[in-house]
Amino acid sequence: MGYYVTTPIYYVNGEPHLGHVYTTVAADVLARHMRQRGEDVFFLTGTDEHGEPVAQAAEREGVAPRELADRNAERFKQVAERVNATNDFFIRTSDPEHAAVVTEVVARLKRDGHVYAGTYEGWYCPRCADFKTDAELIEGDRCPVHLIELEREKEDNWFFRLSAFQEPLERLYADRPDWVLPGNRYNEALSFIQGGLRDFSLSRARISWGVPVPWDPEQVVYVWVDALLNYYSALSYAREGEDLRDEFWPATVHLIAKDILKFHAVFWPAILMAAELELPERVFIHGYLLMDDHKMSKSLGNVLDPFKVMDLYGTDALRYYLLREVAFGQDGSISPEGFENRYNTELANEYGNLASRSLAMIERYRDGVVPEARAPAALVAELEGMAAAVCSRLDRVEVSGALDDVWQTVRRLNRFVAEETPWKLAKDPEQADRLDSVLYALAEGLRVVSVLLHPYLPASAERLLAALGREDRSIEGARFGSGAGGARIGELGQLFPKVEAPEPSAAP
Ligand code: ME8
DSSP states (O other): OOEEEEEEEEETTSOOOHHHHHHHHHHHHHHHHHHHTTOOEEEEEEEEOOHHHHHHHHHHHTSOHHHHHHHHHHHHHHHHHHTTOOOSEEEETTSHHHHHHHHHHHHHHHHTTOEEEEEEEEEEETTTTEEEOGGGOBTTTBOTTTOOBOEEEEEEEEEEOGGGGHHHHHHHHHHOTTSEESHHHHHHHHHHHHTOOOOEEOEESSOOSSOEETTEEEEEEOHHHHHHTHHHHHHHHSSTTOOTHHHHOSOSEEEEEGGGHHIIIIIHHHHHHHTTOOOOSEEEEEOOEEETTEEOOTTTTOOOOHHHHHHHHOHHHHHHHHHHHSOTTSOEEOOHHHHHHIIIIIIIIIIIIHHHHHHHHHHHHHTTBOOSOOOOHHHHHHHTTHHHHHHHHHHTTOHHHHHHHHHHHHHHHHHHHHHHOHHHHTTOGGGHHHHHHHHHHHHHHHHHHHHHHTTTSHHHHHHHHHHTTOOOOOSTTOOTTOSOSOOBOOOOOOSSOOOOOSSGGGOO
């Protein structure tokens, strides 16, 4: 079985912001890391283009939905490229191949008795594309997320018999406690299920921007059903002439934020059960990036342009900051000060300077050749198991936990330099062996942390590994002390140069 990781498909009713980048970068770290482990990886991201969220935004802008979708899908594609995401495919739900799978699955649900005609009466938020209960609304009949006034709706449409899956879902949660992570989100989803499940509308009669219901073309498939199926449909046409579902279905992990927990942790498994398809192994729910204590979102207007940040500081710095500053799985605030602080102290000093100092000492004391020596045994013992720890963290999607583990080693290596004072050893010919050992250990330490950091800082880690004269990027080779000496050191330059921000608002 391959390793299949997904991000949500993002709505094209607005432009990409840092919140979208966050999930995409986290998924990319998992994909890159698993490739380093020799896994067959498929990494999917893309755009959600149907339904009211997009139709209404297009109307506001006075353009056809398809035009808005084409324009913004392009922006999302560009942002994925710009952050160095290695997605294997970019799905757009307006792809005809996707629509064909939606049609086929929905028809099967109808055939097998999971769908019936009914009348929906209640509240609907067109921005969430979600039905709201009275209890969820805030004062003035407004959506709790978008704060817009909602209208009461009455519409004849097709219902999915979600209530029939109450018991199967409870069983799923009992049998597979790791299926939703972290644990607090598992509990949240489970208590939603235990609160009693109501059937939901599988179709919408009011709009035409969507996939037509196969037996009732006056209606379109509810955008959430359409959207969730992307994870499955993409595999059927991502590679021409191949059906990747055999190798990659079920998905290994869906990454999402908590705003769409109900859809992924309740609706999605029920739809899959009804369609007799296998369930994904895991849904991991990360928290919100906050700015000034509020969720960053386009409707609240407190968004940052990821392009600006990357132009100034580089892609790696942004990737690093997002996964370092906020514990993956929890909410966390980001700020320009926090960014500059991490950039200067951690990236520039702790990693960048460690690298340039170490290389300079190898150059000066050993003519630019890494000594063929052994690292001090105590350090070898201390760093043993680091790669295994990172692997097991990432198996559990602890993306910032794994980064923290590696960073502890970066700091350990800095302390090692301070303890060993190679510049003093260099003055004493009797200490030549010790100096060999210290310089080898530094090159070796930098090699191993750079292999492990590679998924997070692909460009910088690559540069450093190249300067160290190393080819192997595999996790298997990332054992401290296993690398041979003798390599000639190359040019490195500054990994994270000092940046003079032209104005404070240009930083995140
Ligand atoms: O919900 N902090 O699309 P969307 C962290 N199309 N993550 C954030 C974030 C923030 N402040 N803001 C956005 C949709 N995200 C649907 C999904 S999937 C079948 C359909 C990220 O454009 C996070 O991953 O509103 C969140 O779940 C997603 O963007 C929502 O993107």
